[in-house]
Amino acid sequence: MTAGKQHVSDFHVYDTTMRDGAQQEGLNLSVQDKMHIARHLDDLGVGYIEGGWPGSNPKDTEFFALAAKELDLKHATLAAFGATRRADGVAADDELVAALRESGASVVTLVAKSHDRHVELALRTTLAENLAMVRDSVTHLREEGQRVFVDLEHFFDGYRANRDYALEVAATAADAGAEVVILCDTNGGMLPHWVSEIVTDVATTGARLGIHAHNDTGCAVANSMAAVQAGVTHVQGCINGYGERTGNADLITCVANLELKFDMQVLPEGKLAEATRIAHAIAEITNYPPSARQPYTGVSSFAHKAGLHASAIRVDPNLYQHIDPALVGNDMRLLVSEMAGRATIELKGKELGYDLANDAKRLARVTDRVKQMEQDGYTFEAADASFELLLAEEMEGARPSYFDVESWRVLAESARGEEASSEATVKLTAGGVRLAVIGEGNGPVNALDHALRQAIEQVYPDVARFHLIDFRVRILDQGHGTDAITRVLIETTDGKDVWVTVGVGANIIEASWEALVDAFTYGLRKHGVDPRIDH
Numbered sequence: 001m002t003a004g005k006q007h008v009s010d011f012h013v014y015d016t017t018m019r020d021g022a023q024q025e026g027l028n029l030s031v032q033d034k035m036h037i038a039r040h041l042d043d044l045g046v047g048y049i050e051g052g053w054p055g056s057n058p059k060d061t062e063f064f065a066l067a068a069k070e071l072d073l074k075h076a077t078l079a080a081f082g083a084t085r086r087a088d089g090v091a092a093d094d095e096l097v098a099a100l101r102e103s104g105a106s107v108v109t110l111v112a113k114s115h116d117r118h119v120e121l122a123l124r125t126t127l128a129e130n131l132a133m134v135r136d137s138v139t140h141l142r143e144e145g146q147r148v149f150v151d152l153e154h155f156f157d158g159y160r161a162n163r164d165y166a167l168e169v170a171a172t173a174a175d176a177g178a179e180v181v182i183l184c185d186t187n188g189g190m191l192p193h194w195v196s197e198i199v200t201d202v203a204t205t206g207a208r209l210g211i212h213a214h215n216d217t218g219c220a221v222a223n224s225m226a227a228v229q230a231g232v233t234h235v236q237g238c239i240n241g242y243g244e245r246t247g248n249a250d251l252i253t254c255v256a257n258l259e260l261k262f263d264m265q266v267l268p269e270g271k272l273a274e275a276t277r278i279a280h281a282i283a284e285i286t287n288y289p290p291s292a293r294q295p296y297t298g299v300s301s302f303a304h305k306a307g308l309h310a311s312a313i314r315v316d317p318n319l320y321q322h323i324d325p326a327l328v329g330n331d332m333r334l335l336v337s338e339m340a341g342r343a344t345i346e347l348k349g350k351e352l353g354y355d356l357a358n359d360a361k362r363l364a365r366v367t368d369r370v371k372q373m374e375q376d377g378y379t380f381e382a383a384d385a386s387f388e389l390l391l392a393e394e395m396e397g398a399r400p401s402y403f404d405v406e407s408w409r410v411l412a413e414s415a416r417g418e419e420a421s422s423e424a425t426v427k428l429t430a431g432g433v434r435l436a437v438i439g440e441g442n443g444p445v446n447a448l449d450h451a452l453r454q455a456i457e458q459v460y461p462d463v464a465r466f467h468l469i470d471f472r473v474r475i476l477d478q479g480h481g482t483d484a485i486t487r488v489l490i491e492t493t494d495g496k497d498v499w500v501t502v503g504v505g506a507n508i509i510e511a512s513w514e515a516l517v518d519a520f521t522y523g524l525r526k527h528g529v530d531p532r533i534d535h
């Protein structure tokens, strides 16, 4: 697998996150968002970045103007997307074609119809005029010095409805000077073996072919791979599989498959190892939390749970992984759970810098404690930070501590016609000083967070950088007639890293308090802050 990847001369990795990906429900990108995404895509080393449709809306027009001035791309070429000229017009006089010509992009991707019924019903023109629109638009932009790719919308469905016409449109685009003719599964209804058959047939036209697949059958990536196998040398997709309905082909999954399974070098050497970081960075911009189960880049992609696995992983991690996660910049993760045996805890300890291998007694004690706590409602699978504090306590003899809590209290109040508000009082000692602080918030946990934060910030200024980003509550039914208990998971960030802590209690506030204290303690410890506590 490692011995010399096959360099495919000029294979196109074409990203359409900012155009087709932005069609996703709830996804909105500002011009500045697009500038940031373009830089990340360039860092990943994609060949082409489709920036949008200049002329169709002011934001996309503005993006191309700004990109021409400020976007300094190292690898990628910016492509402008747009339609062929209007029916019964002339490309040179067409307003939308002019916007493409004047976009400053050296590549234009024209979308054209290749399905006869779409020509007649959507474009309301003749099949012959549609061919003329393709020929005229491509020829014109080529003459004006731009490279032209042609996206054939609804190609696969069109091929099935009228094969001869679909092939004629593909051949017309190529004859007019389109560098690549991209076959689009616009409705996303294809399966890999159909794609394979159709691409093989279209290849007889001699045109250079590309694939643009949607995921409605769950096969967008598989269809893209089938198309490459059948001869396409241009793959379109979106980061994190963004796109309308069920999304577009996930470009990183496609690229990782091509490099690691097909042995093709399609990104600049070494760039694939940036994939996980970049997929997550773009998710920050789109504000769509990345899926934990995303192939290659998900946080669970290389996570192992069962104790039985873990003991084998200690011998050889590759026994349970399809690739070395480092190849895509991801990490193997061991999940500490009640299913986990000593081997998981030992490996997890090693990950955190503790050697438990030669300390069987301590290892057994930690394992028993984890199992007991999980029975009580804790979960360490998600709450890595709380597990680290537990392990530190076992290894160092005492739980890391930065402040000594005397008491806390929280009140909730609702007056007629007003929103409920909360007030919390926290009393603690930190840095030799006794502090009593009141915090207000829109809810009890928010008020507690404010009070605790204000109190310890006076001694530990680092906490000003900690922000709660997620808060999850689960009511656990313990059965056996006992009362239900509450588990709270809190996700905190310092702007760079993210950590999760857990609390369990008879009520939500008690559980939240425990998770909050862990969140601040873990953050301070991570920042290398010395505890200033006088017991």
Ligand SMILES: [Zn+2]
Pocket (backbone or CB within 6 Å): 020, 186, 212, 214, 248
């Ligand atoms: Zn599409």
